[in-house]
Amino acid sequence: MPIIELKNVSYTYDDADSPNKFALEKINLKVEEGEFVALLGANGSGKSTLAKLLNGLYTPYSGNVIVNGVDTLDEERIFEVRKCAGMVFQNPDNQMVATIVEDDVAFGPENLGVPREEIVERVNFALDAVGMGEFKKNSAHRLSGGQKQRVAIAGVLAMRPKIIIFDEATSMLDPKGRKEVLSVAKKLNKEGITIIHITHNMDEVAFAVRAVCLKEGRIVFDGAPRELFSRPQTLIECKLSPPPVSELARLLKAGGMNIDAGVLDEEEVTEAICRLL
Amino acid sequence: MFRDITLGQYYPANSAVHRLDPRTKILLTIFYIVGVFFIKTYFSYAVTILFLTSVILISKIPVLSVLKSIRGILFLVLFASVLNLFFVSSGEVLFESWITPRWVFRITMDGVHYSIKLTLRLILLVTGASLLTFTTTPVELTDGMESLMSPLKLIKVPVHDIAVIMSIALRFIPTLLDETNKIMNAQKARGASFDTGGIVKRAKALLPILIPLFVSSFRRADELAFAMNARCYNATDKRTKMKELKFSLKDLIALILVLAFLTVVFLDRYYFMGIDSLLFPGVLRCAIL
Numbered sequence: 415m416p417i418i419e420l421k422n423v424s425y426t427y428d429d430a431d432s433p434n435k436f437a438l439e440k441i442n443l444k445v446e447e448g449e450f451v452a453l454l455g456a457n458g459s460g461k462s463t464l465a466k467l468l469n470g471l472y473t474p475y476s477g478n479v480i481v482n483g484v485d486t487l488d489e490e491r492i493f494e495v496r497k498c499a500g501m502v503f504q505n506p507d508n509q510m511v512a513t514i515v516e517d518d519v520a521f522g523p524e525n526l527g528v529p530r531e532e533i534v535e536r537v538n539f540a541l542d543a544v545g546m547g548e549f550k551k552n553s554a555h556r557l558s559g560g561q562k563q564r565v566a567i568a569g570v571l572a573m574r575p576k577i578i579i580f581d582e583a584t585s586m587l588d589p590k591g592r593k594e595v596l597s598v599a600k601k602l603n604k605e606g607i608t609i610i611h612i613t614h615n616m617d618e619v620a621f622a623v624r625a626v627c628l629k630e631g632r633i634v635f636d637g638a639p640r641e642l643f644s645r646p647q648t649l650i651e652c653k654l655s656p657p658p659v660s661e662l663a664r665l666l667k668a669g670g671m672n673i674d675a676g677v678l679d680e681e682e683v684t685e686a687i688c689r690l691l
Numbered sequence: 692m693f694r695d696i697t698l699g700q701y702y703p704a705n706s707a708v709h710r711l712d713p714r715t716k717i718l719l720t721i722f723y724i725v726g727v728f729f730i731k732t733y734f735s736y737a738v739t740i741l742f743l744t745s746v747i748l749i750s751k752i753p754v755l756s757v758l759k760s761i762r763g764i765l766f767l768v769l770f771a772s773v774l775n776l777f778f779v780s781s782g783e784v785l786f787e788s789w790i791t792p793r794w795v796f797r798i799t800m801d802g803v804h805y806s807i808k809l810t811l812r813l814i815l816l817v818t819g820a821s822l823l824t825f826t827t828t829p830v831e832l833t834d835g836m837e838s839l840m841s842p843l844k845l846i847k848v849p850v851h852d853i854a855v856i857m858s859i860a861l862r863f864i865p866t867l868l869d870e871t872n873k874i875m876n877a878q879k880a881r882g883a884s885f886d887t888g889g890i891v892k893r894a895k896a897l898l899p900i901l902i903p904l905f906v907s908s909f910r911r912a913d914e915l916a917f918a919m920n921a922r923c924y925n926a927t928d929k930r931t932k933m934k935e936l937k938f939s940l941k942d943l944i945a946l947i948l949v950l951a952f953l954t955v956v957f958l959d960r961y962y963f964m965g966i967d968s969l970l971f972p973g974v975l976r977c978a979i980l
Contacts, residue, residue: 471917493923501921508911509918513701513862517830520933525923533933551703555865569922 415483416444417576417608418468418499423477425463430475437463438631440477445610447576450603452622452639453612456653459628461612465581468610469499482576497526499577500570504585506562515557515565516541516550522573533572540571544598560591567598577608584613596621616649616657620678627652644676659683700865702825707941708750709826713835715942719949720823726953727815735959736811742952743819750826760821761814768813772806779805829861831934838936851926859915867908874903 420443426433438460445451455461466472467479470486479486482498500522503509512518516537523533541547544564549557554565563583570578580599584592592615600621603609611622619625619639627635627642629652635642642648643660656664663677663686671690677683703709708716730736747757761768782801789795824832837854844850875885878899885896 466917469921471920493925496921496923501918503914503918503921505911505914507866508914510862511859511915511919511922513829513858517828517933521919521924522922524931524933525925527929527931530931530933530935533931537933553701553703573922 417447417482418443418445418610419478419480420444420467421478421480423467423474423479425460425467425472426475433475436475436631438467441631441633443626443633443636445577445608447608448603448606449624450600450609450622451611452619452625453610453628454614454616454619454625454652454654455628456614458630459652460631461628462581464628465501465579465610465612468577468579469501470495471501493526497573498575499579500573500575501579501581502563502566502570502583504582506559506566506586509566509569510554510562513553513555515546515552515554518554518565519568519572522569526573536572536574537568540568541565543571543602544568558591559587560594563587563591563595564598567595567602571602575607577610578602579610579612581612582614583611584615584618592618614654616643616654619643620657627654629653640676640678643678644674646675700824701828702752702756704751704826706749706751706826708746708822710941711826711945712936712938712942713827713831714839714936715938715945716823716827717832717835717839719945720820722949722953723819724816726949726956727812727819729956729960730808730812731960733808735956736808736815738952738955738959739815740811743815743822746822747818750822752822752825757818757821757825761817764813764817768810771813772810775809776802776806778802829858832861833858834932834934834936849926855926863908863911866911867904870907871900871904874900 420441423438423441424436425438426436428434441464453461453464463472467474467486468481470479470481470492473479473487481495484491484495484498486492486495510518511521519537519540520533523536528536538547538550541550544567546561546564546568549561549565554562557565566583567578578599580595584595587595596618599609599611609622611618613619619642622639625635625637625639625642626633627648634652635645635648643656644664646656646660646664649656655661659677659680659682660675663673663683664675666673666687667675673686673690677686727739730739744754747754776798777796779802780795780797780799782799782804784797784799785803786798787795788797827835833854836857837850840848840850840853879885883896883899885893885900887893888896
């Protein structure tokens, strides 16, 4: 059974009685447990809306979102959904509830009514998992962007989720912070947590096993990143620019060289070029 | 411009004062403030300064950053003390000049004493109160307040909601200060000036800062609400707390010390005025204090 299932989901920001424009239209998507999915799209393509549908922050206009067997329309069980699907937001400053790192991480389990001793345990575990254990007592305000996002991830981890949704969580970070967050995401994925990574940075897509492209509220591509990169037409259609490596590969191929256009990173492209020489 | 505001800024350190129960600290701060209002003599002020300094030293907070908290009220202090210098007219006259036949400009010994004491009082109040926020995290502070106010739940006061609102407000002070600086720099880069011109012009110059600040605060509030919802926020009794408040021996010792301090102040006020009257004969006649 897929851990996330969207059945014919539509969503609109308009008045529910007379919607003119849908942010998402008839989306069907299944995500299996343990997957690393990159959700791509230009601004206004509906990718953040989709993210907020996945943990019941928004409820669909029509259709159903099923997370871990629970429908997000079921208000009684909404906390189950949110506990299962944690979310890391874009702006590191706007998702910290407490001033001190450990207090912020404890916020989730406190809301769930976890007993005190276990909260302490969970907080320590979560902070160690993202490599922020030594900053436990620090004031969150003084941390770097990447560190703040890692604390936010710890805050989600402390709720013991099965899914973590990164809602453009890297877009406000410098390259170093970006790397920190992505490597934590990769590590957690290896430990069995399903990751949904929303981004418009194509470099980060290479991390994922599966890429889903949105355009004007519809899914236009669903497949391996490698396949996506070898189809520049799809990328242009979605107003996305391919990463420099695959652009290079494409140009070389267009120039008559025998090279696979679906390369993912620098290493692969170097290898391919070396082989040709 | 706003960088001097230290209120609400926690200074992390591992000291006996930091480890006190926040409820104790809040109550003792209130006791201290009441005590300061009862001070009448220089001797008591000396005792208070000694007491406060030792608390600061025990709390391991750099004295300089505590003193910085005075900067915010410096203008108020100056204004109040200068005003008192001119308007207290009892006691031995130090300087006198008749401006008009009906209005006399006069500085008296009592006025000088009054100004000095007022200055001391304001400074002691602010440093004492900021010591509370220096040694207590906003979360502890609101937890303490929540616990102290919990009897109010009986008359349906939403104590928990108030505590959450307070802690979020405190949490966003540094964020909003940063934001203000950014907006000011952005406006300066486009030629705005904030420190020239008369008071009306300056007030008007603040408008292009306040409007973007308001807009972004609302956006922040919106995003924070999402983030809190995503983490299952609820204001029900089901919530648990990681940090449980517990009174211990330390709290008792702190209570005894503050009570001792209060005893000295009260005894001095009602029985031992003698020390000051020996040091500053005439000060006793200053009836207002």
